Amino acid sequence: MTWVRKTIEWGLAMALVxxxxxxxxxxxxxxxxxxxxxxxxxxxxDIRAExxxxxxxxVAATRAVVVQIxxxxxxxxxxxxxxxxxxxxxxSDRYPYARFKGTLDPGADLSKDGTYSVNVGGxxxxxxxxxxxxxxxxxxxxxxxxxxEAQFKVACADHNITIPRLxxxxxxESISVRISGQFHALKQN
Amino acid sequence: xxxxxxxxxxxxxxxxxxxxxxxxxxAQDADSLLRSMDTLSKSEPVQAVFKATRIVLSHSTETQKKxxxxxxxxxxxxxxxxxxxxxxxxxxxxxxxxxxxxxxxxVTDDFTVAVGRSKQDETFNFSGKYKLLKQQDTGMPVNLxxxxxxxxxxREPFNENEFTSYADRFSWFFQGLISRKLTSRLSLQVxxxxxxxxxxxxxxxxxxxxxxxxxxRMKLTKRLSFVAxxxxxxGLSRQPDNLANAYYDPLGVGxxxxxxxxIFSLNFMNxxxxxxxxxxxxxxxxxxxxxxxxGFTISRNFxxxxxxxxxxxxxxx
Numbered sequence: 001m002t003w004v005r006k007t008i009e010w011g012l013a014m015a016l017v018x019x020x021x022x023x024x025x026x027x028x029x030x031x032x033x034x035x036x037x038x039x040x041x042x043x044x045x046d047i048r049a050e051x052x053x054x055x056x057x058x059v060a061a062t063r064a065v066v067v068q069i070x071x072x073x074x075x076x077x078x079x080x081x082x083x084x085x086x087x088x089x090x091x092s093d094r095y096p097y098a099r100f101k102g103t104l105d106p107g108a109d110l111s112k113d114g115t116y117s118v119n120v121g122g123x124x125x126x127x128x129x130x131x132x133x134x135x136x137x138x139x140x141x142x143x144x145x146x147x148x149e150a151q152f153k154v155a156c157a158d159h160n161i162t163i164p165r166l167x168x169x170x171x172x173e174s175i176s177v178r179i180s181g182q183f184h185a186l187k188q189n
Numbered sequence: 190x191x192x193x194x195x196x197x198x199x200x201x202x203x204x205x206x207x208x209x210x211x212x213x214x215x216a217q218d219a220d221s222l223l224r225s226m227d228t229l230s231k232s233e234p235v236q237a238v239f240k241a242t243r244i245v246l247s248h249s250t251e252t253q254k255k256x257x258x259x260x261x262x263x264x265x266x267x268x269x270x271x272x273x274x275x276x277x278x279x280x281x282x283x284x285x286x287x288x289x290x291x292x293x294x295x296v297t298d299d300f301t302v303a304v305g306r307s308k309q310d311e312t313f314n315f316s317g318k319y320k321l322l323k324q325q326d327t328g329m330p331v332n333l334x335x336x337x338x339x340x341x342x343x344r345e346p347f348n349e350n351e352f353t354s355y356a357d358r359f360s361w362f363f364q365g366l367i368s369r370k371l372t373s374r375l376s377l378q379v380x381x382x383x384x385x386x387x388x389x390x391x392x393x394x395x396x397x398x399x400x401x402x403x404x405x406r407m408k409l410t411k412r413l414s415f416v417a418x419x420x421x422x423x424g425l426s427r428q429p430d431n432l433a434n435a436y437y438d439p440l441g442v443g444x445x446x447x448x449x450x451x452i453f454s455l456n457f458m459n460x461x462x463x464x465x466x467x468x469x470x471x472x473x474x475x476x477x478x479x480x481x482x483x484g485f486t487i488s489r490n491f492x493x494x495x496x497x498x499x500x501x502x503x504x505x506x
Contacts, residue, residue: 055223066220079298080450080490083254088412088449164412170449
């Protein structure tokens with residue numbers, strides 16, 4: 001009955017290989033509906049904008065994280081302000097994305113459910129200017145879904161975004177940014 | 190080594206390989222994975238083809254944003270040179286050849302209604318402007334905006350023969366404006382138009398005038414632009430040789446300065462008048478004969494109807 005044994009062996013082997021592969025492949029996470037809120041506050045004016053069109057990838061094996069926000073998708077209550085934001089400050093025709101590329105500090109095991117507070121070190125690229133940043137973020141892992149929340153500030157001067165004297169009192173020197181996204185395990189093709 | 194031993198060796202290697210090789214390949218892919226999920230749509234309309242709804246004299250393809258109200262004050266001074274200019278009038282600054290106060294309101298992002306009043310002939314104007322086509326990065330190559338503008342002359346008649354019918358006080362101007370933002374700095378526009386009048390100033394001058402306008406904007410810095418527009422009147426439906434008076438084609442050039450909600454323009458033009466219904470048929474000054482004048486525009490934008498959702502609000506204290 002060697003053929004029975006061989007069939008079982010083959011079956012087991014294939015199952016093992018597939019399990020191993022799917023296990024590895026499941027360790028890429030992605031999200032293409034990352035929400036971003038930006039908020040500028042001065043004694044004269046509060047300005048808010050929101051986008052739900054950011055995208056991001058986490059590669060668990062290397063702990064690499066990439067998140068990018070198309071600048072034009074940030075929506076302001078006042079469309080004229082949105083036009084000025086794109087035309088005069090972010091120059092989004094030239095620099096269409098705000099991007100962060102970094103590495104998760106060890107300490108978060110994305111294959112295990114739990115809440116993790118970890119730092120992500122990397123490069124924040126806004127308005128064509130790269131800046132080395134360490135951004136604290138909160139990961140909530142549940143049933144293979146990774147919820148990512150991060151809050152940080154971006155100083156306009158760091159990214160060569162100049163605010164003219166006439167509107168200096170209305171736009172904050174440092175803009176608060178909040179990011180939230182639900183990363184799902186990437187399915188294999 | 191028996192068969193099954195070999196088999197398990199191969200199997201072991203396979204598993205090991207799949208564990209090692211796959212993450213390495215995938216890790217390189219983080220950027221390309223992201224690229225494949227790009228959410229930036231190429232079919233979004235191109236923004237800010239022009240900074241304002243006017244260029245120098247003429248309209249641009251821009252309309253007011255939804256619920257934005259634009260207060261626009263315009264001034265044309267007198268001739269810089271020639272008989273009416275020179276130091277006696279401080280190069281035209283003593284003279285106000287036309288003044289204009291107007292309000293433009295965005296009913297939607299694409300539809301603007303406007304009302305204005307000019308000093309010339311005490312002309313009131315009521316206008317509607319509709320953005321029909323919007324330029325996209327891929328797809329639609331141009332913007333198309335339609336303009337309809339009624340002029341109503343409110344002044345007393347100069348003589349008994351004037352305004353014998355009340356309808357003579359009205360004129361209508363229709364224009365199709367076609368523009369394209371060629372680069373982030375340069376935008377060009379061409380605009381055919383048709384002016385319908387009840388009376389013309391002199392025999393031989395057709396009541397209805399076909400015109401063809403050309404305009405452009407060149408951004409010098411983020412907030413400072415060079416703007417120009419030219420309206421071809423003579424030689425189309427009007428033959429200037431048939432007329433007793435000399436009429437010229439309006440040409441305006443200017444610098445436009447934008448500072449978040451305000452726009453200031455410093456202009457030079459040969460037309461005395463501000464409204465299309467007046468400057469198209471009645472420009473009697475020429476750039477070549479000292480008829481050029483200084484003018485300015487002040488525009489202030491107000492946003493009405495704030496959002497009730499506090500998460501979206503932008504507050505002005």
